[in-house]
Amino acid sequence: MSIALRRPSLPGRRLDAEQLGHLASFSLRLEVEIYPKPGLVSHIDDGAHRDMDAELLCRSADTLTPFFCDLAAAGAEGAGMSRLRAIGVAAERAMLDATSGVNTHRGAIFGLGLLCAAAGYRNAIGVRKPLGRLVSERWSEDILSGPAVLRSHGALAARRYGAGGARTEAAHGFPSVYDVALPALHVARGLAPHDQEAIRVQTCMTLIAAVTDTNLLHRGGAEGLHFAQSSAAAFLAAGGVGSPGWRRRAADIHHAFVARNLSPGGSADLLAMALFVDRLEL
Template sequence: MNAALKWQSQPRRESDAEQIGQLASLCLKLEVATYPKPGLVSHLDNGAHADMDAALLYLSADTLAPFFGDLAAAGAEGAGMNRLRAIGVAAERAMMAATSGVNTHRGAIFGLGLLCAAAGYRGALGIRKSLGELVSQRWGDAILSGPVSLRSHGSVAARSHGAGGARAEAAGGFRSVYDIALPALYAARTLAPHDEEAVRVQTCMTLIAEVTDTNLLHRGGAEGLRFAQASASAFLATGGVGSFRWRERAADIHRAFVARNLSPGGSADLLAMALFIDRMER
């Protein structure tokens, strides 16, 4: 699997939009190929999820690649939010068909999909603004004023606990990615310069510690969120992946999350987005 997860330049005959779509799919796979991530599915176990495993998530990521490419192409053509939303709906239907109804990547379709559209737009115009800034400027108002999924777990948790959720995150230019995830990712590379999996673990722990993850609120309420944030914060405070036997400590936290049925799916999506932005903007 490691060879399949290496980003390589594609032949020139493959369009820029297709390359962007493949990269987005790769970043979803890299998130899966990371252990230990508290409560989340990885290539080693299913975390707190009884309905999915790594193979299903890889299948989902492959299914979504062409739709991410379509979003990049639409962005390059200056598409508005209605067109992007239609592609996203088609992507979700294809995902659900491939996974027999399991919601593997609904949040990623939204967030990572918008970043793909911004990448296509930026490439077509040759501008140097960040992808998050472009999402906010181009589609921010339409994101906030568009239809809301009243039944999604994230939407219910956001309304119940007053959290901003994925819509506010995207409309604001993905501040959690730019202000939390990317700085953590860059700093982690000094702690573990030859271990990108460790870098991803450190970034994920930082996101769990600092983000109001609506998936955690859905599964564990405010108490579950506090437990998750405190556990990740304690890991980071004692050196994170730069400390002795960090993998054992991270695995202990993972098992504690599983015992409480906690899964920080929002942080997982933000990690994949950070990996995508890192490669697109580096």
């Protein structure tokens, strides 16, 4: 089933809070539309998931739009972490109501939400710093010292395997977005300049190869993470989307992930964040 993507009207890069919120939601929908991406839900199939599909993920993304708008507006008003966290909690509650309890976008609410707040703040004070740096400068201490989601799959895997997880990523300014995903997007545009899906597949594979994804650790342990990273790295080493037959090879990796019940949900969230940031910091 193909998803009808409603591209927001975004004149220029200095966007108001409503435009930022719609861009964040649109970035989540773009991630869903990509295929083949290993183990993840797309408009083609449900990947390694039994509790969600593309329609559910898009409904979730649309449900979150007003909360992303609120986070951008709060950032513009100089809000502290307590206010941002309250909006995030309300967003998670609305997400769970819309999905009948399925956790579709908890990680994205956190990461994209902070980036929305930083974008609103940046517009309000008129600086040109990267959004990730602003997140780190303004909220890193509160991110690390605030209440953790103790029973989330990612948090449990992070504690068990000593991985940093989403809070460490955000507190340090999203290095996986800035040092991995954005450079990969730029390289991919040279490999497949007229194929947006290929560009995003290449970026997704680069993230999977490089990131210690706590979703992979939860589903497959250290062995599953190693399999995922080595599979994505082999795809990239063979030329990635710049080589003939790349779609077949990417689909084979996808099916291998599904057979092992592996889904790199953290990398999917980071890809959506990178698409958001890329639109604002070109």
